[in-house]
Amino acid sequence: MSAKRTGKKKTEESRTVKSFDPLTPDGLRRVVITGAGTINALGHDVATTLEAFREARCGITQLDFRDVERLSIQIGAQIHDWRPESYFNRQQILLYDKFTQFTLLAAKQAVGQAGLNFQGKLGLRAGVVLGTAGGGLNTWDDNYRAVYEEGKNRVHPFVVPKLMNNAAASHVSMEFGLRGPSFTVATACASSNHAMGLAFQMIRSGAAQVMLTGGSEAMLCFGGVKAWEGLRVMSKDACRPFSANRNGMVQGEGAGVFVFEDYESAHTRGADILAEVVGFAMSSDAQDIVMPSAQGAERAISGALSDAGLNPEQIGYINAHGTGTAANDKTECAAVAHAFGHHADRLMISSTKSMHGHLIGGTGAVELLACIMALRDGVVAPTIGYQEPDPECALDVVPNEARDAQVDAVLSNAFAFGGLNAVIALRRV
């Protein structure tokens, strides 16, 4: 009998009870992850990506695309061996921008792992919410080039359906027959975390039974990198989060997609549960369009803990936003130090962007894989490229080598340009 139905408030103790209970102590539906998929510079699937995390492998290389020689920033975590014809037919390739292609590949992996079939009633109770910042940026870039540079006066009829930010979510819904709540979130670098947080809330509230969620980005083209160059926050040589000699962010590309599912349904069908999603919070700095605020970040961190019913001491690992810019990393460390007090010195915090780059709107999704690895495999992904301690980032950043550790609960941070913050909490099941 649930607390909601009995009207009884459960004790604190019951929160740690492992036996099956479909509802939280507050009478809300519990949400678990039953499938994961990805493609990024470290690998074309989850297993390869996690292996790269364990081996502290770097996916950042010399960029390779048209007009790269005209860029002052020429490195990125690019997926070099991407052959869409291995996964899609000619007609699909004409219709799918790269960000949609990445999304569909990751979604197929996730659904395959979850072992779900959305035909019939389940499809009506299932949806997809994804994050992206640039959407079909390669399509914009190619077609602007065609009309402006090459002087063409005609573009392909699929330009609009290819470039629209919701294209990936719509194609996922069509691929699997997801007929419930489906949309796209664009909050720059926090897009995926916002998307996953909303998916979590929809299942928790009972609005959906299953949600495909995560995000993708394919911004590594001439126009995409040229735009970022303008801000002068990009590194020309490496992404070194938290290191005193860090000199900026490095872009990446790819996708991460997860199956979020109502715990009761996952339990009933005997699904393999990767982790439980227990909390989510959003905040807005309402302050500056690019400079982050420690207070705004801290409110999202503390909010996620409170939403999850977790004490700060229960968090063993944080996947940092950790962009490798001067401003983000010190602000984020200040926010964590303030939110966690003494426990900030005991928890581990790493930035996997040092390996897979900054996937902008898709970054939180790929980073959630590191959170699942910590909970499920007891391996904490490192911050690679770490060379010099920075007194303003004086936390355990898991430098350069992965670490074995038992972790019971984790947070994943995302703090976007525009001051929009989104933090997710996961727990081991």
Added chain:
Amino acid sequence: MTDTVKSRIKELIAEQAMLEPDQISDEATPEELGIDSLGLVESIFAIEEEFDITIPFNANEPEKSEFDISTMGTIIAAVERLVAEKAA
């Protein structure tokens, strides 16, 4: 030429800082003029466009940049050098 470069930079900075060009002293720092990090990046862009030069500046490590942004005087000197190099 030097005077022209200097006065044009002051005009550009003044526009960014919403001041008059004669209020921009050589000793003033960007902070004193109320120019924040984004304003600085914008000013550097405006200077690059004006003189068709490329200024080596990374907002993550301004102190390590060859382009000294500590005061208006150092900015002007650095731009004058880049303009001279371009002409050479």
